[in-house]
Amino acid sequence: MSAFVGKYAEELIKNAKYIATPGKGILAADESTGTIGKRLSSISVENIESNRQALRELLFTSPNALSYLSGVILFEETLYQKTSDGKPFVEVLEENNVIPGIKVDKGTVEIAGTNGETTTQGFDSLGTRCQQYYKAGARFAKWRAVLKIGPNEPSELSIQQNAQGLARYAIICQENGLVPIVEPEVLTDGPHDIQKCAAVTETVLAAVYKALNEHHVLLEGTLLKPNMVTPGSDSPKVAAEVIAQYTVTALRRTVPPAVPGIVFLSGGQSEEEATLNLDAMNKLEVLKPWTLSFSFGRALQQSTLKTWAGKKENVPKAQEAFLSRCKANSEATLGKYGGGSAGGLASESLFVKGYKY
Amino acid sequence: MSCFTSKYADELAKNAAYIGTPGKGILAADESTGTIGKRLSSINVENVEENRRALRELLFTAPGALQYLSGVILFEETLYQKTAAGKPFVDVLKEGGVLPGIKVDKGTVELNGTNGETFTQGLDGLAQRCQKYYEAGARFAKWRAVLKIGANEPTELAIQENANGLAMYAAICQQCGLVPIVEPEILVDGSHDIKKCADVTERVLAACYKSLNDHHVMLEGTLLKPNMVTPGSESPKVAPEVIAEYTVRALQRTVPAAVPAIVFLSGGQSEEEATLNLNAMNKLQTKKPWSLSFSFGRALQQSTLKAWAGKEENLKKAQDALLVRCKANSEATLGTYKGDAKLGEGAAESLHVSNYKY
Numbered sequence: 001m002s003a004f005v006g007k008y009a010e011e012l013i014k015n016a017k018y019i020a021t022p023g024k025g026i027l028a029a030d031e032s033t034g035t036i037g038k039r040l041s042s043i044s045v046e047n048i049e050s051n052r053q054a055l056r057e058l059l060f061t062s063p064n065a066l067s068y069l070s071g072v073i074l075f076e077e078t079l080y081q082k083t084s085d086g087k088p089f090v091e092v093l094e095e096n097n098v099i100p101g102i103k104v105d106k107g108t109v110e111i112a113g114t115n116g117e118t119t120t121q122g123f124d125s126l127g128t129r130c131q132q133y134y135k136a137g138a139r140f141a142k143w144r145a146v147l148k149i150g151p152n153e154p155s156e157l158s159i160q161q162n163a164q165g166l167a168r169y170a171i172i173c174q175e176n177g178l179v180p181i182v183e184p185e186v187l188t189d190g191p192h193d194i195q196k197c198a199a200v201t202e203t204v205l206a207a208v209y210k211a212l213n214e215h216h217v218l219l220e221g222t223l224l225k226p227n228m229v230t231p232g233s234d235s236p237k238v239a240a241e242v243i244a245q246y247t248v249t250a251l252r253r254t255v256p257p258a259v260p261g262i263v264f265l266s267g268g269q270s271e272e273e274a275t276l277n278l279d280a281m282n283k284l285e286v287l288k289p290w291t292l293s294f295s296f297g298r299a300l301q302q303s304t305l306k307t308w309a310g311k312k313e314n315v316p317k318a319q320e321a322f323l324s325r326c327k328a329n330s331e332a333t334l335g336k337y338g339g340g341s342a343g344g345l346a347s348e349s350l351f352v353k354g355y356k357y
Numbered sequence: 358m359s360c361f362t363s364k365y366a367d368e369l370a371k372n373a374a375y376i377g378t379p380g381k382g383i384l385a386a387d388e389s390t391g392t393i394g395k396r397l398s399s400i401n402v403e404n405v406e407e408n409r410r411a412l413r414e415l416l417f418t419a420p421g422a423l424q425y426l427s428g429v430i431l432f433e434e435t436l437y438q439k440t441a442a443g444k445p446f447v448d449v450l451k452e453g454g455v456l457p458g459i460k461v462d463k464g465t466v467e468l469n470g471t472n473g474e475t476f477t478q479g480l481d482g483l484a485q486r487c488q489k490y491y492e493a494g495a496r497f498a499k500w501r502a503v504l505k506i507g508a509n510e511p512t513e514l515a516i517q518e519n520a521n522g523l524a525m526y527a528a529i530c531q532q533c534g535l536v537p538i539v540e541p542e543i544l545v546d547g548s549h550d551i552k553k554c555a556d557v558t559e560r561v562l563a564a565c566y567k568s569l570n571d572h573h574v575m576l577e578g579t580l581l582k583p584n585m586v587t588p589g590s591e592s593p594k595v596a597p598e599v600i601a602e603y604t605v606r607a608l609q610r611t612v613p614a615a616v617p618a619i620v621f622l623s624g625g626q627s628e629e630e631a632t633l634n635l636n637a638m639n640k641l642q643t644k645k646p647w648s649l650s651f652s653f654g655r656a657l658q659q660s661t662l663k664a665w666a667g668k669e670e671n672l673k674k675a676q677d678a679l680l681v682r683c684k685a686n687s688e689a690t691l692g693t694y695k696g697d698a699k700l701g702e703g704a705a706e707s708l709h710v711s712n713y714k715y
Contacts, residue, residue, distance in 0.1 A: 206570035213563035
């Protein structure tokens with residue numbers, strides 16, 4: 001094959017397929033210490049380990065929520081944390097048939113000579129780190145590459161660098177038993193229209209899959225985490241059906257059928273927007289050879305965070321808010337979302353300019 | 358979109374989808390004058406225009422055959438020919454629900470510094486030629502790129518040149534209303550195993566689709582004509598189910614769902630082999646977002662040619678032979694072929710010719 005078939009091949013294929021189970025999706029709870037700090041400060045909670053642990057415990061022990069999840073992405077610190085009863089988070093997830101995942105990139109740095117374009121770091125000892133994470137129970141990984149739309153962006157350099165970086169990360173993961181989630185996020189920032197976003201997304205995805213082929217990545221053992229195709233943040237919004245049409249067309253033109261599942265990032269979309277868009281995609285009557293699901297961070301946690309506000313007595317209500325979003329998104333993956341699980345908080349835009357995790 | 362906007366966009370998508378209709382496929386009757394000469398001489402028929410015309414009339418008027426075809430690829434000369442009764446071939450096809458297609462490449466030339474690798478000519482004035490062909494009734498085109506497997510082949514140069522050539526040709530066709538069939542044929546010649554063929558096929562197809570994206574080609578208005586994934590001609594044969602598995606997997610890994618149909622070339626396979634392999638692919642229970650059909654030349658015409666032998670009195674026998682192969686391949690596109698087609702003389706005969714040139 002042109003694909004690398006190592007000792008983990010069958011396991012990778014099985015896990016990737018499981019994560020892509022219709023009706024399930026991924027909770028992205030892998031905010032770095034710095035980023036989770038911003039979230040906590042927005043609800044006036046101190047950024048210390050016990051609070052970070054408390055938040056994640058709230059999420060992972062939400063009654064019935066885990067049944068709508070096939071995976072949770074963790075930050076390294078969280079991979080080794082436990083519940084207040086002393087049970088490792090990894091076990092909590094595994095007992096509920098949720099696969100633990102791990103963020104393995106080390107953030108972005110600017111590419112000199114470009115207009116603020118970036119490349120992603122994290123290759124040093126990546127293989128060794130993946131082995132350690134595998135031993136700790138992780139079975140998939142995530143690496144975020146970032147591209148932006150501008151008059152001269154994304155540049156060919158940025159596209160090539162990020163595509164090659166994703167491919168190299170992906171093969172190293174597969175060598176070490178982790179299903180790589182390939183995430184080439186094209187930021188929403190900008191005044192461009194949806195056609196421009198579609199053109200850039202198609203160009204970027206074509207480059208990514210060419211690079212994956214060059215690096216012998218086994219596509220059946222990967223997942224894709226792309227942006228939805230939308231107008232820029234400074235442009236008028238469009239209906240969910242329009243987003244669905246442009247997004248699915250872009251994916252049909254670039255993502256080989258061998259990829260088992262596509263798990264969208266939410267970008268700056270509100271909880272409700274993200275769910276409605278995902279639902280519209282799954283309602284679209286066109287042939288889709290991969291499942292379309294979610295890998296949401298902010299769009300799953302926003303109202304939960306606000307409801308919790310760091311107070312123990314708010315935990316049950318916060319967990320209900322979380323369950324509500326999980327269930328809504330699960331229905332969206334089946335094209336069965338009826339709307340109406342949007343509390344005021346769920347409709348709040350989560351857009352932050354030039355968002356860095 | 359990253360793809361172009363052309364006034365023909367809807368028509369291209371419609372025609373490409375039609376060609377991919379389950380139960381139908383393409384007859385590749387676009388042999389150049391030189392190549393058809395070899396076929397005719399194998400049955401002791403002189404290579405003159407009248408004989409070339411007579412052969413194609415035999416094919417296009419075979420009773421019941423056209424219903425199994427969605428397209429026929431023609432050589433330029435044939436596009437302007439008529440039946441003996443004076444009816445343009447193009448009209449015969451259209452009335453039979455068959456789209457006329459046209460070969461637009463001008464053959465291969467060697468790439469300097471390589472070990473016999475080639476690229477394909479034909480870009481000069483291509484747009485003007487395509488416009489002319491569209492006016493004459495053609496609605497799709499074909500361009501054959503050729504790669505080979507060897508110790509160091511295909512080289513990155515050969516892959517890039519051929520992928521780029523295919524993409525440029527495809528973009529020009531779409532501007533002129535012709536659905537481009539993208540044909541990156543990897544020759545079966547060699548002693549390599551099926552895994553090697555799969556490896557090379559995946560690499561070549563990935564390069565093709567990257568190039569098509571670079572050139573803003575609208576995939577919904579294209580077709581792919583690849584080789585099946587098989588062992589090399591000098592290697593032991595394998596079962597159709599194995600060929601099916603390797604072939605479909607290679608396509609799943611490289612061909613986006615936006616492509617409506619994949620129409621295989623037969624290479625050197627016998628008529629029956631090609632049909633059995635196609636059938637096995639369509640029986641495979643796995644993800645196939647494009648239809649899998651045929652674009653056969655030799656593998657549709659071999660026993661017909663032999664039955665005809667250039668003699669008018671053999672007309673019915675020859676047309677019956679064509680109908681048998683068309684029907685068998687139609688069933689193969691549905692995965693319902695039972696292997697019971699009446700084998701004409703030569704239907705099981707390998708059609709492999711080393712380093713085949715059209």
